[in-house]
Amino acid sequence: MTEVAPRIGVLVFPGSNDDRDAAWALSALGANPQLLWHGEEELPALDAVVLPGGFSYGDYLRCGAIARFSPAMRAVSAFAEEGGLVLGICNGFQILCEAGLLPGVLRPNASLEFVCADVPVVVERTDTPFTSRCTEGQSLTIPVKHGEGCYHAPADLDETHVLFRYAPGANPNGSERDIAGVVSEAGNVCGLMPHPEHAVDPLLGSADGGLVLASLVDAARERLYARA
Amino acid sequence: MKATVLVRPKVGILDPQGEAVESSLRQLGFPVEEARIGRVIDLDLDAASPDAARREIEQMCERLLANPLIESYEIEVQA
Numbered sequence: 001m002t003e004v005a006p007r008i009g010v011l012v013f014p015g016s017n018d019d020r021d022a023a024w025a026l027s028a029l030g031a032n033p034q035l036l037w038h039g040e041e042e043l044p045a046l047d048a049v050v051l052p053g054g055f056s057y058g059d060y061l062r063c064g065a066i067a068r069f070s071p072a073m074r075a076v077s078a079f080a081e082e083g084g085l086v087l088g089i090c091n092g093f094q095i096l097c098e099a100g101l102l103p104g105v106l107r108p109n110a111s112l113e114f115v116c117a118d119v120p121v122v123v124e125r126t127d128t129p130f131t132s133r134c135t136e137g138q139s140l141t142i143p144v145k146h147g148e149g150c151y152h153a154p155a156d157l158d159e160t161h162v163l164f165r166y167a168p169g170a171n172p173n174g175s176e177r178d179i180a181g182v183v184s185e186a187g188n189v190c191g192l193m194p195h196p197e198h199a200v201d202p203l204l205g206s207a208d209g210g211l212v213l214a215s216l217v218d219a220a221r222e223r224l225y226a227r228a
Numbered sequence: 229m230k231a232t233v234l235v236r237p238k239v240g241i242l243d244p245q246g247e248a249v250e251s252s253l254r255q256l257g258f259p260v261e262e263a264r265i266g267r268v269i270d271l272d273l274d275a276a277s278p279d280a281a282r283r284e285i286e287q288m289c290e291r292l293l294a295n296p297l298i299e300s301y302e303i304e305v306q307a
Contacts, residue, residue: 061293069292105295105298108244109244112244112245112248152297152298154297174244
């Protein structure tokens with residue numbers, strides 16, 4: 001029996017450049033991805049939303065600061081507030097932080113250098129829609145590629161928000177507490193700097209990112225069944 | 229009405245750009261203890277009074293021009 005493909009929206013901003021890779025990866029993992037232009041004021045019926053990597057609006061002012069006010073982001077905020085699943089990758093993570101959907105903010109890398117490398121990322125929690133296929137403490141090899149990925153946490157950030165952490169000694173950007181990705185208090189919004197969509201096949205060097213995206217596809221499929 | 233907004237990284241916030249400039253200035257022989265890099269935004273806006281302009285710009289800063297988690301801002305309105 002073939003499983004039904006959940007509909008996952010992938011937002012496209014001016015300057016997004018990983019939107020098609022994200023859509024390709026989601027499709028390969030059994031989802032039905034839909035590219036959505038940032039000017040859309042309403043979202044179609046979706047089971048999850050992915051904000052892809054790139055340089056939305058040229059990263060002017062601060063990364064994600066302009067994109068968060070796009071019409072589609074208003075719709076994504078409403079979607080998230082209703083409990084909808086939202087995953088932000090790299091620039092998508094920056095946008096979610098600027099939008100206040102996730103705590104903290106991403107700053108220029110401590111090295112001031114653009115970093116492009118496969119990094120070991122440790123899964124801190126598996127009880128989320130983004131990590132259900134992982135095991136606790138599992139180390140995933142996933143590439144990063146960013147100039148502004150240094151996570152600055154609010155002083156009172158609870159450890160329960162930390163979903164992914166760079167392995168000890170492998171922090172590529174100076175992020176506080178080695179944080180690579182966080183999850184919202186309600187657990188339905190996640191952002192991370194590493195790019196799971198670039199690690200979904202051994203041919204790409206690693207298939208570990210597929211565990212993250214497949215977890216999202218599983219959770220989106222459950223939403224789809226609940227909706228039906 | 230013209231106004232200028234100065235946005236700065238808050239005290240204690242890592243500013244790698246400032247550190248790079250600080251070290252370059254030292255290499256040039258300047259006795260610099262610290263350099264911090266912010267942003268200048270010059271505005272030309274319609275406002276009934278300097279106070280009204282300031283209130284409007286505060287909103288701009290809170291919503292877009294600065295991220296209060298990491299940045300402070302100063303507003304100068306030209307009378």
